[in-house]
Amino acid sequence: MELLGIDIGGSGIKGALVDIETGQLTTDRHRIDTPQPATPQAVAGVVKELVEHFNWKGPVGCGLPSVVLHGVAQTASNIDEGWIGTNAEALFQEETGLPFKVVNDADAAGLAEAAFGGGRNQHGLIMVLTIGTGIGSAIIADGKLIPNTELGHLRFKGGIAEKYAADSIRKKEGLPWEEWAVRLDEYLNHVYKLFYPDMLILGGGVSKKFERYQHKLDVPCPIQPAELLNQAGIIGAALAAQAHVKVV
Numbered sequence: 001m002e003l004l005g006i007d008i009g010g011s012g013i014k015g016a017l018v019d020i021e022t023g024q025l026t027t028d029r030h031r032i033d034t035p036q037p038a039t040p041q042a043v044a045g046v047v048k049e050l051v052e053h054f055n056w057k058g059p060v061g062c063g064l065p066s067v068v069l070h071g072v073a074q075t076a077s078n079i080d081e082g083w084i085g086t087n088a089e090a091l092f093q094e095e096t097g098l099p100f101k102v103v104n105d106a107d108a109a110g111l112a113e114a115a116f117g118g119g120r121n122q123h124g125l126i127m128v129l130t131i132g133t134g135i136g137s138a139i140i141a142d143g144k145l146i147p148n149t150e151l152g153h154l155r156f157k158g159g160i161a162e163k164y165a166a167d168s169i170r171k172k173e174g175l176p177w178e179e180w181a182v183r184l185d186e187y188l189n190h191v192y193k194l195f196y197p198d199m200l201i202l203g204g205g206v207s208k209k210f211e212r213y214q215h216k217l218d219v220p221c222p223i224q225p226a227e228l229l230n231q232a233g234i235i236g237a238a239l240a241a242q243a244h245v246k247v248v
């Protein structure tokens, strides 16, 4: 069965149809620049454009860089503050006439990696950390997602973890990969000692550069880069949309 998955990010909004049994994209990925400011109404307009681009008439799943409780955005990370308190599912449904399931963006990537990426044969607790502008997290325990964990916002080194170890900080401070990786390693070990995952998967832009810093990471569990790379958010969003598929 195919469903439409949409990944809403700070710079681009990307969508594709996904075969949710195999995790494969069945169309090309279509990307539209995120409107600035990324207000709920402006983003809803782009979501509608994507739905029309695919001429889609079924349920849609969306990943949003926000804590999402029952469709309502609670925070706004790299999107307009106006999202806070917005019922994203109701807004998108109103705009397109289609049923929507909206989840945190890292949770979407985590669902995809656990089902079709590095976590597909792994039992127990899989932790996916997306390292980009911020740090997003997903915890999947025996196949079940524990949503909105926000481990990038842990207090760490006198501040907030993502302000210490995100990829944007590496770029901003001009840190060589190996120097930045020391920070990432400290953070990963901190998180490891709180949750004792069976496997850690690193997503986000840095997953493509894993060989540059892998040798600096020393955590007591298997660690690997995300396999689905920039498709994970779309695939996971489509998986989340299954909530709207009626079982007959």
Ligand code: BGC
Pocket: 065, 066, 067, 075, 077, 104, 105, 106, 107, 130, 133, 134, 135, 136, 137, 150, 152, 153, 162
């Ligand atoms: C946000 C998370 C989001 C992550 C990745 C963090 O700053 O708090 O909700 O998943 O960035 O976009």
